[in-house]
Amino acid sequence: MQEFDLVIIGGGPAGLAAAVAAKEQGIENLLILERENKLGGILNQCIHNGFGLQVFKEELTGPEYADRFINLVKEKKIRYKTNTMVIDLSKDKLITAVSKTDGILTIQAKAIILAMGCRERxxxxxxxxxxxxAGIFTAGTAQKFVNIEGMMPGKNLVILGSGDIGLIMARRMTLEGAHVNAVVELMPYSAGLTRNIVQCLDDYEIPLKLSHTVTNIVGKDRLEGVYIAPVDENRKPILAEEEYIPCDTLLLSVGLLPENELSKKASVKLSPITGGAEVDEGRETNVDGIFACGNVLHVHDLVDNVTEESYIAGKAAVKYLKGLRIQSDRIEVKAKDGARYVVPKYINPRNIEKSLDLSFRVKDIYKDHYLSVYFDDSRAIHHKRKIMAPGEMQTVKITSEMLNAHSLCSEISIVIEKE
Amino acid sequence: MEQRALICIGCPMGCRLEVTIENSQVVDVTGQSCKIGNTYAVKECTNPTRILTTTVEVENGYPEVASVKTERDIPKGKLLECVKELKKIKLTAPVHIGDIVLEDIANTGVRVVVTTNCDLVDK
Incomplete structure (x- = not known):
């Protein structure tokens, strides 16, 4: 059995940033475990640009963003194992992994950072x-075929769901010579970033059919076509208005699910809303010394936000290892009226140095509404926001002054208000 | 005087811009959070441009294709022409981030560079 101070499960953007932060804070004995043959995670297949504007102040593609962190990991001589799949994790932080070269590995860690990312619905x-x-793929699978393997999954497409990967793939397939008939979205608004509607659909005149869904799939060996129909306000298809679209490929971009099978084995408590762990301000879970960050915690829109969250987890894990984390007197943070969830769920005010960003998503589209933060019944923040949409993660900063001023408060809540 | 509503694609914030156009000239932009919004609004209303990202075939490499990008934005109308030109190119592994694929794509004066590392593999 091997022993490490810190083991990071997952070598994608979250794991890499957490490792870099931990090493910078003085932890030498750490290890990254990655199941793919290369570090970088999903960034390797995200060849489009738009990454890094916050973290590097320049616009990079996915592989370039990953490469910056892979180089840091190598420069800092952080140990990593690729082609290594973790198959078991206990709450005592005992890891079992398998790899072609090492066989079965058991590793005892003093602290663990979960950074396994998410997978597609x-x-x-x-x-x-x-x-x-045949002919039905998730959008990310198609992305891997086209951008890594250099193969086209089809020529005549319909895309169900308007998540960012679906939008990006609509453009990608069009550039590669395929025809995209439509992007079909069940909800009355897109799940993706607005900029992707502009530059991936509008630029190529690909129709976005909001409040529509696929009602039937036709084909014997290979897909021949799909029926689509508008939906009513209860999201029930109006079959009288059904329409047939001949196509050979259907891509699904209908949501991402944090990949928490290992977390469950370690008795990590998960939120039914995000599918990720319930964490405190340092991204520590209910299990002592197990942290989580990135898309395994909650699905992010931007890798820059993943990186920043992972720095927080990496630094907190080091504080934990040095015995400097304060666990007592935590305040619960709640998402109320209009807010769907908030991360972190708990705050230990004494761990906050200056300020803390709360990340949250709203339930619906809110135009010219106020974002408010309450400490019990006292409203400390009341900001007007032009638009808040479920597809775009929001943040709000609370300061240590606010926490000090409400030191006896028992809960903090985020509320979306009309006035 | 003409008003045009745009969504800035300069970064993922997606600022909603209100552009005032007079005699085909942008005279006012509101709604932006930074100066990228101004530049985008002017370009989008006069000469819309995009950065192109796509892939080029690589012999004996993994990934089997190398992702590439135009170093700067190119006219929107030239995107498909550029993809066609890049389809004719075959690189040989290994290739590295920053390698130059083309000095001047489709007479735009813009370079195309590799954005990933493709290792040489035995097949």
Whole structure:
């Protein structure tokens, strides 16, 4: 059995940033475990640009962003193992992993950072009726085929769901010579970033059909076409208005799910809303010494935000290892009226040096509404925001002065208010 | 005087811009959070441009294709022409981030560079 101070599970953007932060704070004996043959995670297949504006103040593509961190890991001589899949994790921080070169590995860690990312919601989770034919892919799978393997999954497409990967793939497939008939979205608004509607759909005149869904899939061996229909306010398809679109490929971009099977084995408590762990301000879970960051904690829109969150987790893990984290007197943070969830769920005010960013998502589109933060019944923040949409993560800063001024408060809540 | 509503694509914030155009000239921009919004609004209303990201075939490499980008933004109307030109190119592994694929794509005067590392593999 090997022993490490800190083991980071996952070598994508979250794991790399957490490792760099931990090493910078003086932890030498740390290890990154990655199941793919290369560090960098999903960034390696995200060849589009728009990454890094916050962290590096320049616009990079996914592989370039990953490369910056891979180089830091190498420069700082942080140990990592690729092609290594963690298969078990206990709450005592005992890790079991397998790899072709090492066989079965057992590792005892003093602290662990969960950075396994997320995976795509598959067809099976949607209950679309129709044929079980070839030609139905998640958008990320298609992205890997095109951008890594250099293969086209199809020529004539319909995309169900307007998540960012679906929008990005609409443009990507068009550039590669395929025809994208439409992006079909169940909700009355897009799940993706507005800029991606502009530069991925509008630029190529790809229709976005809001409040529509796929009602039937037709094909014997290979997909031949799909039926789509508008939906009513209860999201029930209006079958009288059904329309047939011939196509050979259906891509699904219908949501991402944090990949927390290992966390469950370690008795980490998960939020039913985010699917990720319930954490405090240092991103520590309910299990002593186990931290989580990135998309395994909650799905982010931007890698820059993943990096920043992972720095927080990396630094907090070091404080934990040095015995400097304060665990007592935590305040619960709640998402109320209009807010769907907030991260972190708990705050230990004595761990906050200057300020703390709360990340949250709203339930619906809110135009010219106020974002308010209450300490019990006392409103400390009341900001007007032009637009808040479920597809764009919001942040709000609370300061140590506010925490000091409400030192006896029992809960902090985020509320979306009309006035 | 003409008003145009745009969404800035300069960064993922997606600022909603209100542009005032007079005699085909942008005279006012509101709604931006930074100066990228101004530049974007002027360009989008006069000569819209985009950065192109796509892939180029690589012999004996993994990934099997190398991701590439135009070093600067190019006219929007030239995107598909540029992709066609890049389809004719085949690189040989290994290739590295920053390697130059083309000095001047489709007479835009813009370079195309590699954005990933493709290792040489035995097949």
């Amino acid at each position: 598959p067809r099976g989770a949607l209950n679309i009726p129709g044929a079980r034919c």
